[in-house]
Structure formats: C-alpha cells, structure tokens
Amino acid sequence: MxxxxxxxxxLASVAVTTSACNTVKGLGRDIESVGDAGDKAINR
Known part of the structure; x- marks a missing residue:
C-alpha cells in the first residue's frame, strides 16, 4: 500500500515538473519573439 x-x-511530481518546464519554455519563446519584433521595428 x-x-x-x-x-x-x-508520478505526479514528474508530471507537474514536466508541464512546468514546457510552460516556462513557451514563455521564453514568447518573450523572445516580442524582443525580435521590437528589434525589427527599431531597425526600420
């Protein structure tokens, strides 16, 4: 028992850790894309 x-x-701990990692990774990509868009706008 x-x-x-x-x-x-x-198992629950691994699932939570894995999903949190993916969320942080996605947030990092979003922030990077906003930075790239800002950089492109400034350089025009």
Missing part, C-alpha cells in the same frame, strides 16, 4: 502511494506521488 505504501509503495503505491509513493509511486503515485512520484
């Missing part, structure tokens, strides 16, 4: 609970907690 204890092993199942520990396995479930570990």
């Amino acid at each position: 204890k092993k199942r609970i520990i396995a479930a907690i570990l």
Whole structure:
C-alpha cells in the first residue's frame, strides 16, 4: 500500500515538473519573439 502511494506521488511530481518546464519554455519563446519584433521595428 505504501509503495503505491509513493509511486503515485512520484508520478505526479514528474508530471507537474514536466508541464512546468514546457510552460516556462513557451514563455521564453514568447518573450523572445516580442524582443525580435521590437528589434525589427527599431531597425526600420
């Protein structure tokens, strides 16, 4: 019984960590694209 609970907690932790990593990665891409657009606008 204890092993199942520990396995479930570990699986949930991995799922949360993975989804958070993808969210931060996507946010970084969004910020980068805004910076690129600003750079293009300034250089015109």
